[in-house]
Amino acid sequence: MIPGTIDVVVVDDHAIFRSGLKADLDSRLRVVAEADTVERAVAAVRAHRPAVVLLDVHLPGGVGGGGAEVIAGCRDLLGSTRFLALSVSDAAEDVVTVIRAGARGYVTKTISGAEISDAVVRVAGGDAVFSPRLAGFVLDAFGTAAVAAVDDELDRLSARELEVMRLIARGYSYKEVAKELFISARTVETHVSAVLRKLQLSNRHELTRWAAARRLL
The missing domain is CATH 3.40.50.2300 (Response regulator)
Structure with missing residues (x-):
């Protein structure tokens, strides 16, 4: 091997x-x-x-x-x-x-x-x-509502930050997220920074693991 x-x-x-x-x-x-x-x-x-x-x-x-x-x-x-x-x-x-x-x-x-x-x-x-x-x-099957009821970490995020978080954790680029949500790439970057700060994570790889553990992908 x-x-x-x-x-x-x-x-x-x-x-x-x-x-x-x-x-x-x-x-x-x-x-x-x-x-x-x-x-x-x-x-x-x-x-x-x-x-x-x-x-x-x-x-x-x-x-x-x-x-x-x-x-x-x-x-x-x-x-x-x-x-x-x-x-x-x-x-x-x-x-x-x-x-x-x-x-x-x-x-x-x-x-x-x-x-x-x-x-x-x-x-x-x-x-x-x-x-x-x-x-x-x-995402449709597991939903956010049921998870949010038992995971207060999600309560720290706004609705828009939650949308951005899901897409970034699923591997979308900033430009792809911007196109999907009809916002600018700069706005996406701002939201990602806020999400990482609120969840005390360092990068998008940690964010992906965080979201996967909560079955939010």
């Missing part, structure tokens, strides 16, 4: 896709095992304890829970092993189900090899990663 490489288990029921994915992953990652069913996936994760599991959401076996069932079968390992869903599906139900189960992110199979490699590295480092369109499903 090359020092610094990230161990990965690839879970997908299509052998051709697994082969192509392994070939596309860069040298920072090492595939230590593959699996094609719920039962084999749980066994592989438990045997190898990888840093990240690339997990399809629809899998044969188990009791029909697919990727979410794999995560449930490894729930005691979530502190050290992180799950990144990788699927052809961009359905809101699939996204929400696997994130609710404990996945740290969800990207679609249209992603490039370089992008998925970067996503794995980010997830291994504690970040949450979503394809931009899918992040909205998670």
